[in-house]
Amino acid sequence: MADLTNMPHPQYVEVGEGVALAAYSWGDLDAPAVAVVHGFASSTRDTWVLTGWARMLEQEGYRVLGIDLRGHGASEKPHDASGYTVRNLASDIETVLDTFLIDELFYVGYSLGARVGWEVARDLGDRIPRAVLGGVPDGIPLEHLEIDQVRRYIADGTPVTDERTRSYIALTERVPGNDFEALLGLACGLRDSGLIDPDPASAPPQPVLFATGAEDAVLEGSRHLASAAPQSTFFEIPGRHHFNAPGSKDFRMAALEFLRG
Secondary structure (H helix, E strand, O other), rough: OOHHHOOOOOOEEEEEEHEEEEEEEEOOOOEEEEEEEOOOOOOHHHHOOOOHHHHHHHHHHOOEEEEEEOOOOOOOOOOOHOOOOOOHHHHHHHHHHHHOOOOEEEEEEOOOOHHHHHHHHHHHHHEEEEEEEEOOOOOOOOOOOOOOHHHHHHOOOOOOOOOOHHHHHHHHHHOOOHHHHHHHHHHHHHHHOOOOOOOOOOOOOOOEEEEOOOOOOHHHHHHHHHOOOOOOEEEEEEEOOOOHHHHHHHHHHHHHHHOOO
């Protein structure tokens, strides 16, 4: 098992406001590249390595570039909410790709990584010929998170009564190294960013696979976003909800077939 879950040493890239992002590379540097970007309160290791994605893509002949979003994994974790806008997160990814001198690559994102990927695919156009956006939410990011309950929980351990907020707390505590203050800043920054989130009127133009769990609360919202994208394909991940969909073999196989074109 260790051979399947070992992480390469991170390479750090300085992005906006001097934040250091951790990036990981697998495979032949001259092979076609795939960027993989995780969701809220997760990391490259949690979403893409432990679930077999990185190994699968490398064995398929891709160069895999994993990126820990700011506030996550081995990346820096500032607490100031102002840095955590969707536009900043997208710009961070674009800076990493430019730093690695990657002219063209596929993009695979899940949840928050998919929301950011919507922006990146739209911004970079032909540089991203195909994208996979898994569990992409519509509406205001993390709008159901009870911020005040999270603050009290951080301050003195006051029990969280809201069920959905408890789910996010459990997710945060599950991943080693998570910083509650940073993730609270992220939640506030995303909610206050002022964007139509995401805007169906400015959908990515390239082929995009949208994939969402059959038991995911954002399923219909993901379908709506897919219907706005001119070259979209939709895959309903059988038997999965939002938090366990990345581990689905069906999802991995659908994504691999899509990337093959």
